[in-house]
Amino acid sequence: MYTGLDEYDRETLWQYLGTDKYHLTMADQDGVLSGHMRKLSVKCQFLLTLMILRRDYDYTEIAGWFDVSDRIVSSVFKTWIIFMSRKFRYVYLKSSHF
Numbered sequence: 001m002y003t004g005l006d007e008y009d010r011e012t013l014w015q016y017l018g019t020d021k022y023h024l025t026m027a028d029q030d031g032v033l034s035g036h037m038r039k040l041s042v043k044c045q046f047l048l049t050l051m052i053l054r055r056d057y058d059y060t061e062i063a064g065w066f067d068v069s070d071r072i073v074s075s076v077f078k079t080w081i082i083f084m085s086r087k088f089r090y091v092y093l094k095s096s097h098f
Contacts, residue, residue, distance in 0.1 A: 003050035014046060017087060021046065027078040039068050040076060048073065049080040
């Protein structure tokens, strides 16, 4: 409901993103990797990003739901947007060459 995707679509996207999602260097976090964040699992980072994209929640609202700071939400969102953009762009570029 909060992401705009049903369980099957969320799981499909989750799988498509591969294992790189566990090794993302978090924006503005001095070398912290997505898989090493103490307060947010990688799955929660993924869901948080989808929720902001779908519902346009602000960072403060999401921070309260996930019990983290606005700064963490900002870092997670920036990191995941860049990651997904690169992942989708790669597939687009790969598929547009015959």
